[in-house]
Amino acid sequence: MKKFLNRRNAVLAMVVLIAAAFLGFKSGDDRNFQIAKNLEIFNSIVKELDMFYVDTIDPNKTIREGIDNMLYSLDPYTVYYPENDQDELEMMLKGSYGGIGSIIRYKPELKYTMIVEPYEGMPAAESGLKPGDLLLEIDGKDLKGNSDVSTLLRGQVNTSFKLKVKRPGVKDPLEFTIVRRSIQMPTIPYYAMMDNQVGYINLNSFSGNPSKDFKKAFLDLKKQGITSLVIDIRDNGGGLLEQAVEIANYFLPRGKVIVTTKGKVKQASSTYKTLREPLDLDIPIAVLVNSGTASASEILSGALQDLDRAVIIGNRTFGKGLVQVPRSLPYGGNMKVTTSKYYIPSGRCVQAIDYKHRNEDGSVGTIPDSLTSVFHTAAGREVRDGGGVTPDITIKQERLPNIVYYLLRDDLIFDYATDYCLKHPTIASAEDFKLTDADYEEFKKKVKAADFKYDQQSEKILKTLKEAAEFEGYMSEASDEFKALEKKLNHNLDRDLDYFSKDIKEILALEIVKRYYYKRGAIIEQLKGDKGMEEAVKVLTSPERYKEILTVPVAEKK
Structure with missing residues (x-):
């Protein structure tokens, strides 16, 4: 026992000496x-x-895997890009890259990559590539089994290559000579004057220089005679912070603080103000947002809300209040690193996830509403931090039926659109196109012929409930009730295709219109019966309601 105590005292003495030695270091030296x-x-x-x-x-x-895991433990936005993987970073910063301009997807069951969506006016579309084309060879190189074809399609601007494809409905392979160009994604794919002199601008990115395109679109709409404006930034994942400030400046006075960044080092902290004279301080504005509205999109929508300049309509935004900047690394690499948080005019930060305080298993969760703080707009309206931008008017977010998810997963909607295009060289304008009942009946036949199978959530839940009832001893007493419920929930494809026909038809029409009129046509199709757009028009054509939303209720004034 005495020996044990002596040994323990010796260990304690050693720990004290080591602690004293380390305390002798400055905290910076120790770090x-x-x-x-x-x-x-x-x-x-x-x-x-x-x-x-x-x-x-x-x-x-x-x-690389060690680096990626280390960075991901911080947050999903701090990312390393080695020298041979700069295209994605360049795309985020400049909105452009050298390539053919098309969304592609690898089809494991076919072992080939497929053209999914060529961009309007880009080399893929201008060369004649169509959705559904399977990429067989590039410059004679067999692409079978190659799941990384995008690296072969991208390259130096003005370089050319020969592409062999297999097109559905065409017996022999087709060959194309394609010249790569700088692919600039359209930041304003569609704008127009709608009914009631309401202007509409779809802004789908803040990468590149969207403020220039936005200004051009807005001034054109003003010439057409718009009296109000809808800015649609649903599913806009953001981009450059400065571009959000520039667009906000079009509708706000010079000298207004739009966003403030705060980081650990001095150069990561900045204040961004409107620097120019605005284009229009009076036109009523509605901004459409959803859960895919993030980052720079939240700066624009949040600033316009905080300064009571626009009515925000839709669903709570994503909640990304972190700012990244690129940092050069050795051997041509780069790292996009989170350097600061941003704060919009009311002083709130919209960041929804606290990556610093993780659960024991390493997971992270959103900040609960109970822990958010109240801030106030310029007029005194209450807004909150910690969970994105909450709209002034919330639109119920409709969920796609389960059957639609499986129809999309199995490419049945995509393949039907491909067949439809083979039979119809042209269609009506995007505004006038309508899928007929005969078209839908033909689609139903194709689905049945494909021996389509899909999971029904009700069947899964019923199975789990039966297992629980059996485990707890209730099954013998409830067996008749379970049999009756099973009969009612029986998998009936005919019934589901009819019951969910409205949702399925909308997705079918969208896929078909996109084939002929690209992204612009898809937006036009989506706006048909769009509840968010309908609500925006109602608000913008009712001056009293518009003013009421942007004013503090009398009962709240002190």
Whole structure:
């Protein structure tokens, strides 16, 4: 016992000496030591693996995975881009890249990549590529089994290549010579004057220079005689913060603070104000948002809400209040790193997820409403932080039926649209197009012929309930009730195709119109019966209601 006490006292004495030694360091010196120590350990691990691991390791792959996991433990937006993977970063910053301009998708069951959506006016579309084309060869190289065809399609601007494709409905392969161009994604794919002199601008990105296109569209609409404006930024994932400030400036006085960034280092903290004279301070504005509205989109919508300049309509936005900047790394690499949080005019931050305080299992959750704080707009209206931008008018977000998800997953809607285009060289304008009952009957036949199977949530839940009832001993008493319920919930494809025909027809029409009129046509089709747009028109054509929404209720004034 005495020996144990002496040993314990010796250990305690050693711990005290070590603690005293470390306390002698300044906190900065200790931090530098910890970084240097762990870098040396990491370096040694890689060398030991390379020398002794049973199989030969790929240093690029192994270390890249280590880097990616390290960065992801911080947040999903801090990302490393090696020298040979700069296209995505360039796309985010400039909104452009060298390529053919098309969405593609690898089809595992066919082992080939397929053209999904060519962009209007881009090389893929101008060369004649169509959705459904399977990419067989590039410059004679067989693409079967290659799931990374995008790297072959992208390249230096003005370089050309030969592409062989297999087109549905065409017996022999087709060959195209395509010249790569700088692919600039359209930031304003559609704008128009709607009924009641309401202007509409669809803004789908803040990458590149969208403020220039937005200004041009708005001034054109003014010439056409609009008296109010809808800005649609639903599913706009953001981009450049400065572009959001520039567009906000079109409708706000010079000198207004739009956003403030606050970071650990001085250069990460800035205040962004409107620097120019506005285009229009009086036109009524409605902004359409949803859960896909994020980052720079939330700066624009949040600033217009905080300064009582627009009515926000839709669903609560995503809640990304973090700012990233690119940092150069050795050997041509770059890192997009989160350097600060941003705060909109009321002083609130819209960040919804607290990545710093994680659960024990490493997961993160959204900040509960009970922990958010109240802020006030310029007029004194209450707004909250910590969960995106809450709209002034909430539109119920409709969920797609389960059957639609499986029809999309199995490409039955995509394939029907491909067949439809083969039979119809032209269709009515996007505004006038309508899927007929005969068209839908033909689609139903194709679905049945494909032996389509899908999971019904009610069947899954019933199965789980039966298992629980059996485990708890209730099954014998409730067996008749379960049999009756099973009969009612019996899988009936005919019934579901009819019952959910409205939703399915809308998706079918959207896919078909997109084939002929690209993104612009898809937006026109989506606006038909759009509840958010309908609500925006109601508000903008009712000056009294518009003013009431942007004013503090009398009961709240002090």
